[in-house]
Amino acid sequence: MHPLEVVRPARPLMQGGLADSLFETAERDPTLSQLARRSDAAPGAWEPVSAVELRDEVVDVARGFIAAGIFPGHRVAVMARTRYEWTVLSYALWSVGAEIVPIYPTSSHEQVGWILEDAGCVAVVVEDEQGIMTVGSVCASLPTLQHVWQLDSGALTDLMEQGRSVPFTTVESMRRIVLPDSTAIIAYTSGTTGPPKGCALSHRSLASSCDTLLAGWGHTVAPPGQQPAILAFLPFSHVYGLMIQGLCMRGGMLMGHVPDLRPETLSAALLSFRPTFLYAVPSVFEKFYKNFLRKAQEAGRGALFERAVRTARDFAAAGERHRLGTGPGPGFDLRLQHALYEKTVYRKLRAALGGRVCGAVSGGSPLNRELALFYSGIGIFVHDGYGLTETSGGITAQPVGREKFGTVGRPLPDMEVHVAEDGEILVRGPAVFQGYINDETSTRAALYNGWLATGDIGRLDSEGYLSITGRKKDIVITSSGKSVAPAALEERLRVHPLIHQAVVVGDNRPCVGALITLDPDFLAHWRSVLAIPGEVHDRETREENALREEVKRAVAAANSTVSRSESIRVYRVLSEPFDLANGMLTPSMKLRRDAIAHRYAAEIEAMYQSSSRAPRNLSTVDPYTWDDADNVFR
Structure with missing residues (x-):
């Protein structure tokens, strides 16, 4: 462990x-x-x-x-x-x-x-x-x-x-x-599968995670x-x-507060407050990246930005290999290219975040490896960690000087991590909660001999680094019996600037499908850059075809990371996002998968029926014969 x-x-x-x-x-x-x-x-x-x-x-x-x-x-x-x-x-x-x-x-x-x-x-x-x-x-x-x-x-x-x-x-x-073991917080879970449950967290459990992180990582902030x-x-x-x-x-540490998370408000606060370190969730880092790309394209420097991104990722990947003892580090040419982009691109990106950010932590869900490489390459090392409400936030972290991108690090001191035979992550330690109030049944189901069943699935490598592959209850099982963890596919889709949200579906279906929403800000920018000439009707048709192709490329890129049987074969682009107002997100911004599947049941059914190769008996279809649906926009 x-x-x-x-x-x-x-x-x-x-x-x-x-x-x-x-x-x-x-x-x-x-x-x-x-x-x-x-x-x-x-x-x-x-x-x-x-x-x-x-x-x-x-x-x-x-x-x-x-x-x-x-x-x-x-x-x-x-x-x-x-x-x-x-x-x-x-x-x-x-x-x-x-x-x-x-x-x-x-x-x-x-x-x-x-x-x-x-x-x-x-x-x-x-x-x-x-x-x-x-x-x-x-x-x-x-x-x-x-x-x-x-x-x-x-x-x-x-x-x-x-x-x-x-x-x-x-x-x-x-x-x-x-007393240290007095209850300090009753933190309610998101309630994605029923009424929220109140987690009792003691003063000791909340302080334990903070003090451990300050001891090992306080000098990095x-x-x-x-x-x-x-x-x-x-x-x-x-x-x-x-x-x-x-x-x-x-x-x-000096702490400032920002109640408004609108991009323009957060951007202004970063410039005026000038933090030295960022604590955020993957969606924030994704949004920052998309804003960088959009502004570069608006300034006519999109190609330069993309070259700088590739160099940043290559530089960070080479640094990781050297750090972990599996490679020599960046070569002379790569270091020269990186130094050039440091002067022309990277320092401007850091300036947009206040100019003093020397590092960051991402939590809430795993950070995409390519995104982590990008930030490291521009000089902002993002430590990806893992925690739950039931553990006061702290289970694993990246060891300083031995960070491994694509993982959430290794167990914190005093925290034990075990992966059960079915892939579920079990944890034990002083940060684990006292139990669910008024719900002894759920408490007994979650805790056994001090071990907390997290509901997450993952794997530990030979060096003890933990990778999160999804939620146990979110696993999609197709009609052929194939089990697919949706998180990795959804994360990979969101990397594309046009993709805002993605929900993988496919339970009891012949193949994996996806419901996709588009990022409205980047979509408006994309349309302005596209600027197709001609008559209005003809222009709109060609613009829609171009958008179809762009989404198709995003799906293909996501599919390249998984086996063919796990890949997205059909999808729908929805006209509205999943948000709090329509009940598709929890207050903590997690997807309500059951609610989404219920609300968009007709769209999901049509998505599978619309394939030109789909036989009437969907339960017996071979997923390898499926192609992307022709009519994917709603």
């Missing part, structure tokens, strides 16, 4: 809760810039908040919670985007021993009602009027709910005012009775002598986002 050999944290054995680290930092280094918040006076500027200023604000809000009757063990939901107040709220609640129940602000009223009732929340903090309306629509059925606070209406100020009569020593007394600066834009409603917050607060 090859756990990583990492120097253990210098931090003493944990005695209390997560809030202690803030108080310790404020005592040890009161002027350290802990957070940065947007300046009201100068748009685009950031104002630092020192450790002692943050601690004092947290204490004042905690006093307000005490005055409102929030005490140890009470559960308080936070339903807001990633913003400055989220951090103040979480440390204030942990200071009084309360348990936080994160809720995605985009959740439906049914989801919100279920979580608030299942967790027995006594209070909820929402962001805006929409949140008030959502909670208001379900509060009649929530007898334990006593308070609803709204951030945009001055909730923090109101709490501070309400708590003026509460002594500081009361907060100190309550903070000091919080900024150049020597610089304070690390992290721009938090992933949702704190997800354990990955909370882990980023924990890393910053426990590691003395």
